[in-house]
Amino acid sequence: MRREPILNAALALLLLAAPLAAFVLDEPFYISLTTRIVILAIAAAGLNLALGFGGLVSFGHAAFFGIGGYAAGILAAHAFNMEPLLGLPATDLMPTIWIVAVLICAIVALPIGAISLRTSGVYFIMITLAFAQMIYYFAISWPAYNGEDGLSITVRNAFPGLNTANPLSFFLVCYLVLMAVLAVIWRLRDSRFGAALQASRQNAVRVSAVGIRPFRIRLVAFILSAVITGIAGALFADLNRFVSPSMMSWQMSGELIVLVILGGTGRLFGPVAGAILYVLLEFMLGGITERWQFFLGFILLGVVLFARGGIVGVIAGKVRHD
Amino acid sequence: MPTALIVEQLLNGVQFGIMLFLMAAGLTLIFGVMGLINLAHGSFYMVGAFACAAVAAATGSFWLGLVASLAAAAALGALVEVTVIRRLYARDHLDQVLATFALILILSEATRWLFGSFPLYLNIPPLLGGAVALPGGVQYPIYRLAIIVAGLAIGVGLYLLIAKTRLGMRIRAGESDREMIGALGVDIRTLYTVLFALGSALAGFAGAMVGALQSVQVGMGEPVLILAFVVIVIGGIGSIKGAFVGALVVGVTDTMGRVLLPPLLAAAIGPAQASGIGGALASMSIYIVMALILAFRPRGLFSAQG
Numbered sequence: 157m158r159r160e161p162i163l164n165a166a167l168a169l170l171l172l173a174a175p176l177a178a179f180v181l182d183e184p185f186y187i188s189l190t191t192r193i194v195i196l197a198i199a200a201a202g203l204n205l206a207l208g209f210g211g212l213v214s215f216g217h218a219a220f221f222g223i224g225g226y227a228a229g230i231l232a233a234h235a236f237n238m239e240p241l242l243g244l245p246a247t248d249l250m251p252t253i254w255i256v257a258v259l260i261c262a263i264v265a266l267p268i269g270a271i272s273l274r275t276s277g278v279y280f281i282m283i284t285l286a287f288a289q290m291i292y293y294f295a296i297s298w299p300a301y302n303g304e305d306g307l308s309i310t311v312r313n314a315f316p317g318l319n320t321a322n323p324l325s326f327f328l329v330c331y332l333v334l335m336a337v338l339a340v341i342w343r344l345r346d347s348r349f350g351a352a353l354q355a356s357r358q359n360a361v362r363v364s365a366v367g368i369r370p371f372r373i374r375l376v377a378f379i380l381s382a383v384i385t386g387i388a389g390a391l392f393a394d395l396n397r398f399v400s401p402s403m404m405s406w407q408m409s410g411e412l413i414v415l416v417i418l419g420g421t422g423r424l425f426g427p428v429a430g431a432i433l434y435v436l437l438e439f440m441l442g443g444i445t446e447r448w449q450f451f452l453g454f455i456l457l458g459v460v461l462f463a464r465g466g467i468v469g470v471i472a473g474k475v476r477h478d
Numbered sequence: 479m480p481t482a483l484i485v486e487q488l489l490n491g492v493q494f495g496i497m498l499f500l501m502a503a504g505l506t507l508i509f510g511v512m513g514l515i516n517l518a519h520g521s522f523y524m525v526g527a528f529a530c531a532a533v534a535a536a537t538g539s540f541w542l543g544l545v546a547s548l549a550a551a552a553a554l555g556a557l558v559e560v561t562v563i564r565r566l567y568a569r570d571h572l573d574q575v576l577a578t579f580a581l582i583l584i585l586s587e588a589t590r591w592l593f594g595s596f597p598l599y600l601n602i603p604p605l606l607g608g609a610v611a612l613p614g615g616v617q618y619p620i621y622r623l624a625i626i627v628a629g630l631a632i633g634v635g636l637y638l639l640i641a642k643t644r645l646g647m648r649i650r651a652g653e654s655d656r657e658m659i660g661a662l663g664v665d666i667r668t669l670y671t672v673l674f675a676l677g678s679a680l681a682g683f684a685g686a687m688v689g690a691l692q693s694v695q696v697g698m699g700e701p702v703l704i705l706a707f708v709v710i711v712i713g714g715i716g717s718i719k720g721a722f723v724g725a726l727v728v729g730v731t732d733t734m735g736r737v738l739l740p741p742l743l744a745a746a747i748g749p750a751q752a753s754g755i756g757g758a759l760a761s762m763s764i765y766i767v768m769a770l771i772l773a774f775r776p777r778g779l780f781s782a783q784g
Contacts, residue, residue, distance in 0.1 A: 213572055271769060275776040278515060278571060282711040283772050286765040289704065293761035406704060410517075410579050417576045447591060453583030460577040461565055 160472035164425040168335070171197075171428070175327045187323040188395070193435045194330045195391045200415035200427030201337055202384030207413070208422030209345060210377045211357030215281045215409050216268070216288030220261045220382040222295065222404030224389025227257040229307040229399035236310050248313045250320070250329065250394070254387050261386030262379050264291075269378035273371055288409055295401040306400025313394050320394070330391050334428075337384055342424055344380075353377050385412070418459055420468030429467040482616045487737045488730065489612075493622045495729020496629030500684035501706035502713070502721040503636055504677025510716025511652045512567055512670055515574045518558070518581035519681055519706065520699025526551040526682025527689035527698060528589055531598040540603035544686050551682020552675040559674040564667070582700070590696045597693035600686075625687050632680070633722060640718065649673060653716060705732075708768050714778030723779060728764050735763035 171194060178186035199221050206212040231253050234246030247253065272283045296304045311321075318325045344350045356363045356370035363370050393399040402408070411434075419430025437455060441448030463470050505519050529550035534543030558581065566574050602621045609617040640646035648669055651659040660666045685699070692698070709728050713720025740756030747755075771779065 207572075213575070215575075271773045275772055278509070278715060279711060279772060279776060279778070281515070281571065281575075282707050283769060285704070286708060286711075286768045286772075290762045290765040290769075293765075294758050297758035297761055407700075410575075413572070414576060414579060417572060421572065447587050449583045450587035450591070453580040453587065456580035456583070457562065457577055460569075460573050460580065461562070464573075 160423070160425075160468065163429075163468065163472050167425050167428050167432070171334075171432070172331060175324060179324050184323050187327050189435065189439060191323070191327045191330050191395055193431045194327070194334050195388050195395060196412075196415060196435065197428045197431035198330070198334050198337055198391065199385045199388035200412050200419070200431055201334070201341060202381045202386075202388060203412050204381075204416045204422065204427050205341055205344070205384065206378050206381035207416055208426065209350065209357065210353050210374055210381075212273075212374060212378060212381075213281050213413070214272075214284040214378070214381070215406070215413065216284035216286075217382070217385050217412050218404045218406065218408035219268075219288035219291040220265065220385040221389035221392065221408060221412070222291070222399070222401065223261055223264060224257040224386035224391075225393035225399035225403045226295070226301070226307070226389075227260055227386070228253050228313060228390040228393040229309055230301060231256060232309045232311070232313050233301070233307060248311070250313050250315045250390075253313055253390055257386045257390045258383045261382045265379045265382035266375075269375045269382075273374050273378065285406060285409065288404060288406065292401055292404040292406075295404055304401060306398055306402075309393060309397040309399070312397055326394070330395075333387065333391065337387070338424060338428075341384075345424065349373065349376070414456065418456070418466055420466030423466070423468040423472075426466055426468045433467060483737070485612065485616050486618060487733055489616075489618055489622065489626070491730035491733030492726065493626050493729070494733055495726040496626050497684050497688055498702070498705055498709050498729055499722050499725035500629055500632060500680050500687075501702055502709040502725050503633075503718055504680040505706050506710040506713070506716055506718065506721045507649070508674060508677045509710065511649055511656075511673055514563065514566060515571050515578065516563070516677075517575060517578035517703065518585060519677070520703030521582055521585035522551045522555055522678040522681040522699070523685035523688075523702055524589060524694075524696065524699040525554055525585065526679075526685035527600070527694040528593055528598065528685075529682065530686035530689055531600040531694045532593070534600055535598070540601070540690070543600070544683070547682045547686035548679050551685075552679035555678025556671055556675040558678075559671045563674060564670070567670075586696050593696075595696070597695035598689075600689040600694055602690045621690065628687065632683075633718075636718060645669075645672070705764070708764060710778075712768055712771050712778055714781035717778075717780040720778055720780035727767065731767050732760075732764050735760040739763070 171190060175187040175190045178184070178190070199217070202220075203214065203217045206214050206217075231241065231246050232248050234241045235248040240246060268284070268287045272280055272287065275283055301307050312326065314320060315325075315329055318329065320326045320329065345354075352363060352368050352370075352373045356368075356373055360370045363373075389403060392403065415430035415434055416427055417430070418433055419428065420426030437452055438448065441451050445451070459466070465474065501519065501523060504522075505516060508514050508516055508519075526547035530540075530543035530547040532543075533546035534540050537543070562577065562581065566577055606621045606624045609619050610623065612618050638646075640649055648659060648664055651664070652666065652669060656666060684702075688702075705728060709724040710721055711724075712727060713722070713724030739760045743756040743759070
């Protein structure tokens, strides 16, 4: 009996059922909470592509999360004020914003990846952190878009044919993006590219010996991973109708890593399980005690020490190769 | 720009670098010998500062506070090593990052629980108050000079400890081959606990010294932690010499960048644009230096591991 596909389907259905139930019960707060889970799951799924499948521990993915957020925020601000941006009319259409976020993240991730991938191990962790900090401080000190105070989005960006101000419609948009992203990652994982990526994690020398350059494979994976996290950032800015440099802080990068490990590193639905558990813990512990971080710390510690492989690993067992 | 200002800022940069060295020395030893990434190192810095501020407030003596900061950070370090860190040596870096991230949450929240959310203040001891005139007509605070001297003394002490003593010999042996020194009958578990406590005590000492310059508050450790990581990565992980050079590079680059970049840019492109770009570039400068160094020397300047 293979348990992982069943678990994945259950998680996907649970995420869809929760806001529908909240809609019927007229509890819009829980729709927003689930939307937050879905968006964090997209960001973590992006990171999981580099970290889980490629073994590239990026401690700087918050930078791409923030860049996506600023793409949404800046375009929305220009569209609201009818100001053209770089000579082009600005837009408040989500699909266009996502394309812009994707392009900018790819352009930024290319040099960062190309330089960082010259290093490995701890050095890779730290150089990705350094690049993220550069972008973070840049966002804080750049006065054009309010610097540290952040940028408000007056009206949530539009999606053709939908009223995104309605929480349930916006949730559905995010949910479909999550499913599309997971489908792409699933196809990628089982493709030649995915095989080469996972093989470079396990043994880069052998991969080189059969004539594949691990550097290129890793660079493509890093860029794809950054792009997915960037789309999540654009959605996150739209969810909060606010974007600030704190989206790029190193704590955010740490949180994304936590989501991936908590759910199960290198498992397709690991980031989804991790995001559900993390946001629910945050919400429930926050309801019980002001000191929720204290208890969250102990729970995380317990997961690392005693539940290796994260939630998906505990429920569905080790990765099967069949 | 007057020379006096440049000399003063240069000294500030060196003082900042020395503080970073105290943090980075512990971090790089722990990584070099035990292979552990310790994100919670900044929490020991915070604990040291709080212990010093609390004891100094209760007894009125900064020096008792300094002793308390060393004792508290070392004891907490030993406790954390025995209960948690010990289980992480055999794990990969990812598990270590997550577990020590959890430790940050626990230690920060516990400190907030004990001391409340308001910052504490720590006064400079009267013995080190006031300023001293340096050649060139600079008035420089004695306390900052004392930090530089204390840091240099600790640096020399660490060098002697590692190069000349039996404990240092075991630390170096543990760095090159941990199975072998275990097989030779050295009690590695105790050695690791002692080393972790030593690193924590250095961080706690740094926190206490800086606590008198800034306010003592929860979360003060994390910005310093990130910089300390930059330092050890620039210097080469596992190398005390690298940590020292890296710390001075980072301290001086950061301080001088903030002083020199805005006026230089203003001269080049006009004051209006320069105010924004100069500030942004100054805060980015150390990360740019780090990326440049790693791009050309992927294992840092003085890598201990070849």
